[in-house]
Amino acid sequence: MKPEEIGAYINSRLKYYLQTFLLTFKSNETFLTEEDKDLIYGTLVYLILDNDYIPDDVPHIGYFDDMRVFVEATRYFLAKHPETSDLIDRKALVEDLDFIEKCKGITFDSGEIDIRYIKALGKKNTMSYQELSKEVMKKYASL
DSSP states (O other): OOHHHHHHHHHHHHHHHHHIIIIIIHHTGGGOOHHHHHHHHHHHHHHHOSSOSSOTTSTTTTTHHHHHHHHHHHHHHHHHOGGGGGGSOHHHHHHHHHHHHHHGGGGTSOOOOOHHHHHHHHHHOOSOHHHHHHHHHHHTTTO
């Protein structure tokens, strides 16, 4: 894949995950445990961090780590809450996992996202879900 194709794929998938998280989890809040909410908040907090793993302004791959966080959080939710499987496109998730596997060399790491770290970000979060959502949408308005 050419760098611009990688960037286009990442942007389109990130847009999908943003919509899925911001809409789906807001409307299905009742089944979420505190641990689930920590992961959702942590995922959103990660997205607005200025110093995440790959700086967002790196051409074509700046959002790669952001997409990876969404993919791992989605896998976690599907494993923990199989009843939500109708809310997530499983085929697309598998394609995203394959994409990450093929591209993980671009980040020079193992490609693993530590769910415990993401949950810890969520636990430390002091913003409301609504405030976090606004910050995320402001940052990713170009998607």
